[in-house]
Amino acid sequence: MSNLALPLARRRPKSVLPGFGLTLGLTLTWLSLIVLLPMVGLFAKTSELTFSRFLAIVTAERTVHALQVSFGLSLAAAAVNAVLGLIVVWVLVRYEFPFRRVVDAIVDIPFALPTAVAGIALTAIYAENGWVGSLLAPLGIQVAFTPLGIMVALVFIGLPFVVRTVQPVLADLNQELEEASASLGASRWQTLWRVVLPSIGPSLVTGFALAFARGVGEYGSVIFIAGNLPGVSEIAPLLIVIRLEEFRYADATAIAVVMLLASFALLAIINGLQRWSERRGRAG
Numbered sequence: 001m002s003n004l005a006l007p008l009a010r011r012r013p014k015s016v017l018p019g020f021g022l023t024l025g026l027t028l029t030w031l032s033l034i035v036l037l038p039m040v041g042l043f044a045k046t047s048e049l050t051f052s053r054f055l056a057i058v059t060a061e062r063t064v065h066a067l068q069v070s071f072g073l074s075l076a077a078a079a080v081n082a083v084l085g086l087i088v089v090w091v092l093v094r095y096e097f098p099f100r101r102v103v104d105a106i107v108d109i110p111f112a113l114p115t116a117v118a119g120i121a122l123t124a125i126y127a128e129n130g131w132v133g134s135l136l137a138p139l140g141i142q143v144a145f146t147p148l149g150i151m152v153a154l155v156f157i158g159l160p161f162v163v164r165t166v167q168p169v170l171a172d173l174n175q176e177l178e179e180a181s182a183s184l185g186a187s188r189w190q191t192l193w194r195v196v197l198p199s200i201g202p203s204l205v206t207g208f209a210l211a212f213a214r215g216v217g218e219y220g221s222v223i224f225i226a227g228n229l230p231g232v233s234e235i236a237p238l239l240i241v242i243r244l245e246e247f248r249y250a251d252a253t254a255i256a257v258v259m260l261l262a263s264f265a266l267l268a269i270i271n272g273l274q275r276w277s278e279r280r281g282r283a284g
Contacts (some may be wrong), residue, residue, distance in 0.1 A: 001022075006082070007043050008022075011115075014164055024149070025113035036099060039260070042253050042256055042257060042260070043257060044230055045248060045249060045250060045253040046253045046256075046257050047255050048083035048250045049250050049251075049254060054254050057251050057254045057255065058254055058255065058258045061231070062230050062231065062234070062239065063239065063255055063258075063262065064234075065230075065231050065234070066230075066234050066235060066236040066238070066239045066255075067236050067255075067259065067262070069147060069150065069233065069234065069235055069236070069256065070215075070216055070235045070236040070237070070259070071216060071236075071262060071266075073147060073150050073151050073154055073215070074212050074215030074216045074218075075149055075152055075212060075266075076209040077154035077155045077158055077211065077215050078208050078209075078212035078215060079199040079208070080151075081155055081158045081159050081161070081162045081207075081208070081211045082162055082204060082208045082211075083154075084159070085159055085163045085166065085207060085211075086162070086166060086200075088107065088159070088163050089162075089163050089167050089170055090170070091103075091164045092104050092107075092163075092167065093167060093170045093171050094170075100179040102104065105161050105253060106161055107160050107164070108164075110156055110157045110158075110159065111158050111160050114220070115157070115218070115219070115220025115221040116154070116220045116221070116224070118156060118157065118220070119153060119220055119221040119223060119224030119225055120154060120224050122144075122149070122152060122153055122224070122225050123144050123149075123220065123224045123225045126144045126149060126152060126225065127144040127145075128142065128144070130144070132225065140224055143225070144225050145225070145226065145227030145229075145233065146226075146232075146233055147226075147232070147233050149225040149226055149227070149233070150222050150225065150226050150233060150235065151196060151250050152221045152225065153218070153221045153225050153226075154215040154218060154222070156221065157214060157215070158210075158211030158212075158214055158215055159216060160173065161207050161209075161210035161211040162208065162211055163207070164205070164207075165203050165204075165206050165207035165210065166200055166203045166204050166207055168203075169200050169203040170196075170200050173196065173200065173234075176197050177199075178191050178196065179190060181194070181195045200226060202274050205270060205273055205274040208270065209267055209271070209274070211268065212266070212267075212270070215261065216236075216259065216263055217237060217259075218235075218237070219237040219238065219241075222235055222237075222238075223235070223238055226238075236255060236259055240252045240255050240256055243255065271280030
């Protein structure tokens with residue numbers, strides 16, 4: 001072996017785990033079967049429509065409103081979860097209090113609870129005769145069977161994504177950085193804005209993206225509390241199910257393709273913001 005090859009061999013020690021070729025092949029095969037093939041089938045079914053017919057379906061008033069409800073409320077719910085989830089994480093990580101582990105476990109309930117059960121429970125609570133709905137009704141606030149009810153359901157199912165994504169990052173954050181910031185004369189808000197948030201920013205954006213993605217495709221927990229009124233509280237996944245029940249499969253896949261492309265575009269933007277936040281954090 002030449003002198004040039006020896007340092008190269010030292011830099012690349014042989015791994016005891018399966019090689020790159022095997023793992024890459026398994027990865028591509030699995031992703032093709034689970035992810036790529038269904039998407040190819042989706043686009044293939046939609047291709048049965050002419051472009052004018054496709055355009056007519058996706059620009060129909062009912063379809064546009066359902067897409068606006070799904071994407072708009074999902075973004076709003078993810079934003080709410082980003083703020084409230086950060087507060088929950090801060091309390092769980094930075095403070096010791098009785099039953100803290102119980103509170104920590106409660107965060108995971110939306111993960112374990114079947115979505116239909118969650119929808120029924122939320123509807124029972126926020127209906128006009130429910131525990132919370134009866135208190136809001138005299139104030140003229142109706143939650144169940146309105147877009148506000150959809151918002152409540154999406155916040156419920158999206159909160160764990162933010163909390164569980166940010167929690168380990170905040171737990172690993174060195175508190176000495178905060179103490180150093182305070183010793184240099186920074187206020188609490190300055191320390192939070194310039195030290196803490198840049199460190200947990202990428203994970204917070206990731207949690208936001210996960211909550212948004214879950215909200216866009218959510219069905220079970222939403223249909224019970226939404227009321228499902230066309231033009232008012234009808235979500236896009238429900239409209240797809242309705243088209244399937246009408247045996248209008250190409251129409252359903254056309255709406256699904258629009259949701260898929262819009263989700264990809266928004267997630268690409270969110271991932272770009274995450275990378276920008278990571279670069280900014282490293283530069284700082």
